[in-house]
Amino acid sequence: MTIKPLIILPDPVLRQSSKPVERVDAPLRKLADDMLATMYDAPGIGLAAIQVGEPVRMLVIDLAKEDEAPAPHVFINPEILESADARSVYEEGCLSIPDYYAEVERPAGVRVKYLDRDGKEQEIMADGLMATCLQHEIDHLNGVLFIDHISKLKRDIVMRKFKKLAKDKPASRMVG
Numbered sequence: 001m002t003i004k005p006l007i008i009l010p011d012p013v014l015r016q017s018s019k020p021v022e023r024v025d026a027p028l029r030k031l032a033d034d035m036l037a038t039m040y041d042a043p044g045i046g047l048a049a050i051q052v053g054e055p056v057r058m059l060v061i062d063l064a065k066e067d068e069a070p071a072p073h074v075f076i077n078p079e080i081l082e083s084a085d086a087r088s089v090y091e092e093g094c095l096s097i098p099d100y101y102a103e104v105e106r107p108a109g110v111r112v113k114y115l116d117r118d119g120k121e122q123e124i125m126a127d128g129l130m131a132t133c134l135q136h137e138i139d140h141l142n143g144v145l146f147i148d149h150i151s152k153l154k155r156d157i158v159m160r161k162f163k164k165l166a167k168d169k170p171a172s173r174m175v176g
Ligand code: NI
Pocket: 093, 094, 095, 096, 136, 140
């Protein structure tokens, strides 16, 4: 498994819309494994392929706590079929927006269909942190970031900060 460099804000790659996966094959499973390794290394609880520069509709999630056994999930071509009317608020962060956290309100539950790493169709009824995490990662596949869900004022401040950081360190971007 390879730890890949993460794409960091304000890299425009993060705004790309990812393409559906056409075939669940060995190279795709290798990418899933690399994404999990990258996520565990960060560490984070979710990662979309576009965050390592691969514009394909795949994401990985592991919500296991530090003292629990790993529980990796791979979601390929995930699609939200239904969202709950009830809302919940979580403090979110993103591996592509390091060291920034903000409260985001989203539907408290979602029903999502997807392909697993064997290419089998699956459906999940998610609530709690899994619901939030799935929505955050599916947003990535559409070029949407969690800072798009906060106020424009707050977003402008974050964007300014990260643009400045990128300018101060122009050689920091690597493509995996
Ligand atoms: Ni993210």
